[in-house]
Amino acid sequence: MRRHVMELAPGDRIENDIFNNNGVFVLKKGTILTDESIVKLVQHSIDYVDVELSVAEEPPLRNIEKMELQFNDAIDAFESIFLESLTTGKFDENDVDDLLNPLLRDLTSQKDVVSLLLLLDKKDNYTYNHSMQVGMLSYYIALWLDYPHEMAYKAGKAGFLHDIGKSMISPEILNKPGKLTPEEYEEIKRHTIYGSEIIRNSTKDEISALVALQHHEREDGTGYPNGLTSSEIHPFAKITAIADVYSAMTSNRVYQNKQELITVLHELYRLSFGKFSAEPTQAFIRHMLPNFIGKRVRLSSGELGSIVMTNPSDFFRPLVKTDTRFADLSREMNIDIQEVFME
Known part of the structure; x- marks a missing residue:
């Protein structure tokens, strides 16, 4: 034909x-x-x-429905852990392990991380959803850096618990839609200290406690709470910092609309020269970009299409097949991807 x-x-x-x-x-x-x-x-x-013409059947959903149910359970469980920390200043570590062990084990077989993020993006509560995303991404980044599964699990667990200290922050500050006062911002920054204390009160997990304390530290010493530099920051805190920023920038928050997934990868690439550790950041980008092939997108021109390949000359501006043409975004600089979405 x-x-x-x-x-x-x-x-x-x-x-x-x-x-x-x-x-x-x-x-x-x-x-x-x-x-x-x-x-x-x-x-x-x-x-x-x-x-x-192909008569192939539609590809399987790769257990996406099963993962959605697990994510729902995980987000509900984190809400319980968060509220327990709020009322008692600690949580039951067994609850965390009982939740994460089967979830992270199943994630090992899920290669399409972008689809998982798009699935999680449907969830409403930012605080609990964000912790789920950061735990998942921290786990993947550790695997991509060739950590053994046992250590990758520790990284994922630390990412999952990184913001537990926010349970100690007043909801009026945490959910404030407008600009924070200097005093309010200083209180927000204390969530790192609160989180480290809660984890130490609850577990013997020094890695998770350090990650909670250090995930806002930066390579150049401009982070908080202690202004540490590269050699002083735990490797898993560097991983969680990347996952934390990526999740935050690609999620809707009370004071900020989400940004497009590939655009944020480009921003992380820029930040890997000084702010974030280069090795985990670039491993994250290198493994994420192939996940966008085949994803549906909405362009700023109003066109809908699918990403068919990344451009060797500009990884962050792919080739998109629309209904009527191929749009090479590395050449059409006036057109951007506005949204990546699942059918």
């Missing part, structure tokens, strides 16, 4: 060898198309090809 290149889909099979107008060989007969090979046809200015 003869099809225009814009009508091709991954899984279609090429029926004839394909050459461009200059006689250069492009694809051989029998090739099963992928997003990358469709892009290759576009790059060679090939308009029509003969294909056998």
